[in-house]
Amino acid sequence: MDVLYFAWVRERIGLPKERIETQAETVADLVAELCAREDRYAAAFADLSALRVAVDQKLTGFDAPLEGAREVAFFPPMTGG
Amino acid sequence: MRIVVQDAPFDFGAEAAAFAADRRDMGAIVTFTGVVRDSDAGDLQAMEIEHYPGMTExxxxDIATQARTRxxxxxxxxxxxxxxxxxxxxIMMVATAAPHRKDAFEAAEFLMDYLKSRAPFWKKEHRAGQADWVAAKDEDEDALTRW
Structure with a gap:
């Protein structure tokens, strides 16, 4: 699936988007997989309460299932308007 | 209903006039425009806004549709x-047209409250020698509870 990062999450991880092959069942499982890869992921995901997640462009929670998902995005709380 | 996400500037007056034109059945048109505000110290060089193409639109x-149902x-x-x-x-504008002003005002406020914390935009402030992401405010999240 495609994993996207925005704002300071993108800066901390160092890229806007990557393709990841994963068997993760939930968003939280995917986060754990990423954190185990490299320190920059662990640093970006250190405080999940400071992050929001969207699966297939819909806001959801970290317990959301990933079955059939094509796109997961991580970002800080939004500041539009 | 018209939703526009663009990098180019827009002409508020022209947009408001076009929106209000030929509405014989609407007694109220409410518009709001958000403008880049300089810092209190007067040292804001630029505001940069990132967004999530596709999800933003x-x-x-979705927020506008919710307003229309309410x-x-x-x-x-x-x-x-x-x-x-x-x-x-x-930075942005919203406009609502309604037969009566209460609906137009309330819907415009609803749109503003929701697009502040439920539309995927992120602001970054550029000052001399530094750039900082704007942190979301608790009161913006709290503002949603009144709806």
């Missing part, structure tokens, strides 16, 4: 920019 359309509205307009802009430039 869908989230704005209030009696004839039409809704949302324009939101992304990219780099300087103090004094318009």
């Amino acid at each position: 869908a989230a704005l359309a 209030w009696s509205l004839g039409d809704v307009l949302v324009i939101h920019r992304f990219g780099r802009m300087t103090p004094g430039e318009p």
Whole structure:
């Protein structure tokens, strides 16, 4: 699936988007997989309460299932308007 | 209903006039424009807005559709920019048309409250020698509870 990062999450991880092959069942499982890869992921995901997640462009929670998902995005709380 | 996400500046007056034109059945047109505000120290060089193409348009359309189901509205307009802009430039606008003003005002406030914290935009402030992401405010999240 495609994993996207925005704002300071993108800066901390160092890229806007990557393709990841994963068997993760939930968003939280995917986060754990990423954190185990490299320190920059662990640093970006250190405080999940400071992050929001969207699966297939819909806001959801970290317990959301990933079955059939094509796109997961991580970002800080939004500041539009 | 019209949802526009663009990097180019927009002409608030022209957009408001076009939105209000030929509405014989709408007694109230409410518009709001958000403008890049300089810092209190007067040292803001630019505001940069990042967004999530695709999700942004869908989230704005969803918020506007919710407004239309909650209030009696004839039409809704949302324009939101992304990219780099300087103090004094318009960032975004909403407009609502309704038979009566209460619906137009309330729906415009609802749209503003929701697009502040439910539409995927992120602001970064550029000052001399530094750039900082704007943190979301608790009060913006709290503002949603009144709806």
